[in-house]
Amino acid sequence: MFFGMFSGIDELLAQDTSSYQLFHSLPKEMQEKIVEHDFTSFYELNRFVQKNRHKFKG
Structure with missing residues (x-):
């Protein structure tokens, strides 16, 4: 699982499997x-x- 920051929700969902699944x-x-x-991160989303x-x- 990657805990980095992305440019926004679209990139987060495209690049982070855990975020996408959640x-x-x-x-x-x-x-x-x-x-x-x-x-911009799984942490924020979760x-x-x-x-x-x-x-x-x-």
């Missing part, structure tokens, strides 16, 4: 919020998911 396991509504935030998963139905 993103695509989430409900569409949560994916939309993640795209709005434009995260932190957001852990804090907000309960708000979205899966």
Whole structure:
């Protein structure tokens, strides 16, 4: 797993397998919020998911 920074969510999902798998396991509504935030690392993405998963139905 790579913990580096990427230029944005598109690059993060294209280059980091863990981020891609996590993103695509989430409900569409949560994916939309993640795209709005434009995260640049798996750490940021995962932190957001852990804090907000309960708000979205899966």
